[in-house]
Amino acid sequence: xxxxxxxxxxxxxxxxxxxxxxxxxxxxxxxxxxxxxxxxxxxxxxxxxxxxxxxxxxxxxxxxxxxxxxxxxxxxxxxxxxxxxxxxxxxxxxxxxxxxxxx
Amino acid sequence: xxxxxxxxxxxxxxxxxxxxxxxxxxxxxxxxxxxxxxxxxxxxxxxxxxxxxxxxxxxxxxxxxxxxxxxxxxxxxxxxxxxxxxxxxxxxxxxxxxxxxxxxxxxxxxxxxxxxxxxxxxxxxxxxxxxxxxxxxxxxxxxxxxxxxxxxxxxxxxxxxxxxxxxxxxxxxxxxxxxxxxxxxxxxxxxxxxxxxxxxxxxxxxxxxxxxxxxxxxxxxxxxxxxxxxxxxxxxxxxxxxxxxxxxxxxxxxxxxxxxxxxxxxxxxxxxxxxxxxxxxxxxxxxxxxxxxxxxxxxxxxxxxxxxxxx
Amino acid sequence: xxxxxxxxxxxxxxxxxxxxxxxxxxxxxxxxxxxxxxxxxxxxxxxxxxxxxxxxxxxxxxxxxxxxxxxxxxxxxxxxxxxxxxxxxxxxxxxxxxxxxxxxx
Numbered sequence: 001x002x003x004x005x006x007x008x009x010x011x012x013x014x015x016x017x018x019x020x021x022x023x024x025x026x027x028x029x030x031x032x033x034x035x036x037x038x039x040x041x042x043x044x045x046x047x048x049x050x051x052x053x054x055x056x057x058x059x060x061x062x063x064x065x066x067x068x069x070x071x072x073x074x075x076x077x078x079x080x081x082x083x084x085x086x087x088x089x090x091x092x093x094x095x096x097x098x099x100x101x102x103x
Numbered sequence: 104x105x106x107x108x109x110x111x112x113x114x115x116x117x118x119x120x121x122x123x124x125x126x127x128x129x130x131x132x133x134x135x136x137x138x139x140x141x142x143x144x145x146x147x148x149x150x151x152x153x154x155x156x157x158x159x160x161x162x163x164x165x166x167x168x169x170x171x172x173x174x175x176x177x178x179x180x181x182x183x184x185x186x187x188x189x190x191x192x193x194x195x196x197x198x199x200x201x202x203x204x205x206x207x208x209x210x211x212x213x214x215x216x217x218x219x220x221x222x223x224x225x226x227x228x229x230x231x232x233x234x235x236x237x238x239x240x241x242x243x244x245x246x247x248x249x250x251x252x253x254x255x256x257x258x259x260x261x262x263x264x265x266x267x268x269x270x271x272x273x274x275x276x277x278x279x280x281x282x283x284x285x286x287x288x289x290x291x292x293x294x295x296x297x298x299x300x301x302x303x304x305x306x307x308x309x310x311x312x313x314x315x316x317x318x319x320x321x322x323x324x325x326x327x328x329x330x331x332x333x334x335x336x337x338x339x340x341x342x343x344x345x346x347x348x349x350x351x352x353x354x355x356x357x358x359x360x361x362x363x364x365x366x367x368x369x370x371x372x373x374x375x376x377x378x379x380x381x382x383x384x385x386x387x388x389x390x391x392x393x394x395x396x397x398x399x400x401x402x403x404x405x406x407x408x409x410x411x412x413x414x
Numbered sequence: 415x416x417x418x419x420x421x422x423x424x425x426x427x428x429x430x431x432x433x434x435x436x437x438x439x440x441x442x443x444x445x446x447x448x449x450x451x452x453x454x455x456x457x458x459x460x461x462x463x464x465x466x467x468x469x470x471x472x473x474x475x476x477x478x479x480x481x482x483x484x485x486x487x488x489x490x491x492x493x494x495x496x497x498x499x500x501x502x503x504x505x506x507x508x509x510x511x512x513x514x515x516x517x518x519x
Contacts, residue, residue: 003105003106003109004216005213005216006106006109006110006113007109007113007146007150008208008209008212008213008216009113009209009212009213010113010114010116010117011116011208011212012205012206012207012208012209012212013117013120013205014116014117014120015204015205015208016201016202016204016205016206016208017117017120017121017124017125017201017205018120018124019197019200019201019204019205020124020125020197020198020200020201020202021124021125023193023196023197023200023201024125024189024193024194024197025124025189026186026187026188026189027129027185027186029129029133029171029174029175029178030124030129030132032171033123033124033132033133033136033171034124036136036163036167037120037123037124037136037139040139040140040143040159040163041120041208042208044143044146045208045211045212045215047147047150047152047155048150048212048216049212049215049216049218059229059230059233059241059242059244059245060229060245062152062154062155062241062242063241063242063245063246063250065155066154066155066158066242066246066318066320067246067253067254067257069155069158069159069162069163069320070158070162070257070260070261070320070394071257071260072163072167073162073163073166073167073170073261073398074260074261074263074264075264076167076170076171077170077264077265077268077398077401078264078267078268080170080171080174081267081268081271081272081401081404082271083174083178084174084177084178084181084279084404085271085272087177087178087181087183088181091181091182091183091184092183092184092186093178093183093184093185093186094184094186096186096187287494287497287498287501289493289494289497289498290494290498292494293490293491293493293494296490297490297491300487
């Protein structure tokens with residue numbers, strides 16, 4: 001197994017765990033963490049797929065991922081503000097309908 | 104040997120993701136998420152990207168962790184309802200979907216690893232064009248010179264996140280609650296050392312960022328960490344209004360970046376052409392101040408900041 | 415491997431074993447205070463040994479000095495955070511970590 005394959009497979013597993021958690025968690029804070037973790041997995045795939053691991057030539061995907069990290073925290077910060085406001089207004093930390101037979 | 108280290112860190116990432124997301128209390132999940140972020144930083148270091156390692160540790164683990172923790176504290180303080188767990192059927196479906204998506208990501212990733220040659224054409228072009236800019240760090244080169252419209256909009260998105268967070272707060276409230284400040288005697292001593300050090304490290308990262316790993320985003324996150332520390336130690340308090348100085352700090356990055364770009368346009372250059380290394384420093388300094396100020400305010404959950412608490 | 419590398423390897427292995435001991439203590443000890451005891455002491459010594467090992471490997475006084483600063487900073491932060499956690503543990507008189515008791519799924 002090559003270095004790149006190790007990282008890609010780990011990233012895929014992390015992505016799968018993230019999506020699984022996003023679907024089963026009912027607390028919005030946990031779902032937000034799941035989305036962030038899935039994003040990290042994709043960043044990992046992007047950088048690893050771009051080419052040589054110790055070459056100096058792969059500045060582009062790294063810059064792209066650096067941008068992605070900052071955009072991710074912007075989105076998380078706004079989502080957390082929405083979540084706190086939701087809890088203030090409705091007293092709930094979930095988007096599930098109370099009468100949903102799913103619970 | 105080096106493959107063994109990669110395997111260890113990669114396995115650690117998977118285990119930590121599981122610990123952060125599945126089972127355990129939410130508090131434990133947040134702590135595990137922070138550890139996951141730090142392990143991601145190790146992964147970036149292993150992948151030869153110290154820039155990303157620093158950004159991940161400072162922003163992805165540090166500031167995101169602080170934001171999650173403060174939101175967790177606020178939700179507890181509100182006494183918000185805890186949602187009921189999902190049904191077993193849903194869990195089984197989710198397991199299938201998760202497995203399927205993991206296989207899909209692995210297939211796409213493995214195909215991409217084989218498909219793209221070393222560096223790629225764009226990476227080659229970047230390596231050839233970089234010396235002309237006077238910058239030694241290709242990532243700073245991409246962010247500030249070659250792909251600067253993206254970076255400008257990125258700073259604008261962060262500003263928009265602050266404005267949007269203020270907008271959802273409602274008119275009746277000036278600030279979200281913060282936990283009571285720690286008044287233990289050692290905290291004051293720690294803050295007295297760490298706050299100036301945060302400024303020093305931020306300026307170093309900014310200056311080093313032109314040639315070495317570092318840059319405005321890492322520096323801004325370090326500044327923000329200093330601000331969060333001051334707030335937790337009770338030296339900095341949320342304020343109902345955003346003062347003029349803070350407003351300037353919030354928009355400095357967007358204004359200076361687009362200002363330089365527009366002036367160059369007026370001088371007959373292409374939009375957002377960067378006239379020289381001094382302009383890179385100017386833009387990065389403004390971005391660092393904006394990023395730091397915005398992240399601290401997002402943590403504070405208030406419009407502004409003040410040194411003296413409201414009585 | 416020359417003598418310097420041997421010394422560095424020795425320091426690194428010794429440092430890692432302190433970390434291992436500290437982590438075992440963190441996992442095995444029953445309450446917050448004894449866990450802190452295991453962590454703060456063992457990890458600070460471990461970090462010092464690892465920083466020394468890396469300093470020997472770096473072979474430059476400047477890098478070694480920076481590593482020393484890293485250690486001092488980590489000590490400072492560890493001291494204060496251990497102090498805060500201990501204070502909280504004493505105030506709560508609870509063996510568990512804060513937030514660990516009951517929580518959301």
